Amino acid sequence: MIEVNxxxxxxxxxxxxKEVSFTAKDGEITxxxxxxxxxxxxxxxxxAGILTPKTGSILVDGHNVREQRRHIGILSDAKGLYERFTSRENMYYYASLMNIPRQEIEKNIANAIKLLEMEEIIDRRTKGFSTGQKMKVLIGxxxxxxxxxxxxDEPTAGLDVMATRRLRSVLRNLKDAGHCIVFSTHVMQEVEQLSDSVIVMHAGRSLIQDSVPGLYGRTGQRSMEEAFVQIVEGAIHV
Structure with missing residues (x-):
């Protein structure tokens, strides 16, 4: 669970x-x-602890974010892979930095290969990979x-239709396994199809947090795009 205040x-x-506040629960996609x-x-x-806030607080599972780095994973873009490493080597190296026991890493990698359908690329060097293939390795x-x-952060950027569909499936599986998932996007369809909770942000502020049906109910709209525009333009009290 992540609590931002x-x-x-x-x-x-x-x-x-500017004074962003929201809560992201375990077993939900926010x-x-x-x-x-x-x-x-x-x-x-x-x-993620990469930047230090000027003001405010962040609790991860009830503890200060600085104490919980081991329990936070961030995917920011399709960069950051060692191109001379294979997919497996990239995954193993990253996990080893977190001081995870070798046997546990190998078990986790085996599960990730199946979940992400990585059999064809797991022992290939990542140099020359497509955006979708790189995204698989980063999630793995x-x-x-x-x-x-x-x-x-914008996880579907640069992905084709099939890669996007696979990513959605993976995120739903992780949600069902009890993970707390937070993703950023400007794509209304992604929000409608994936989210349990939505924080509408504009000009650095969090304007409102609710479920997709809840936002529709507040705005009287039937699409996320129209609901978003109405909230941002201040047509309803938030």
């Missing part, structure tokens, strides 16, 4: 995040929905050390 972050004279510049990526990087890298809390 009054989080703010400034870069020079630019306030990127979406940070907003346009570019809404503060989604900065918020995720603060939750997280699964190799089994963090309870997963943070994904």
């Amino acid at each position: 009054e989080l703010s972050k400034t870069f020079g004279s630019v306030q990127a995040v 979406a940070l929905l907003g346009d570019n510049g809404a503060g989604k990526t900065t918020s995720i990087r603060m939750i 890298r997280l699964l190799a050390f089994q963090p309870k809390n997963l943070l994904l």
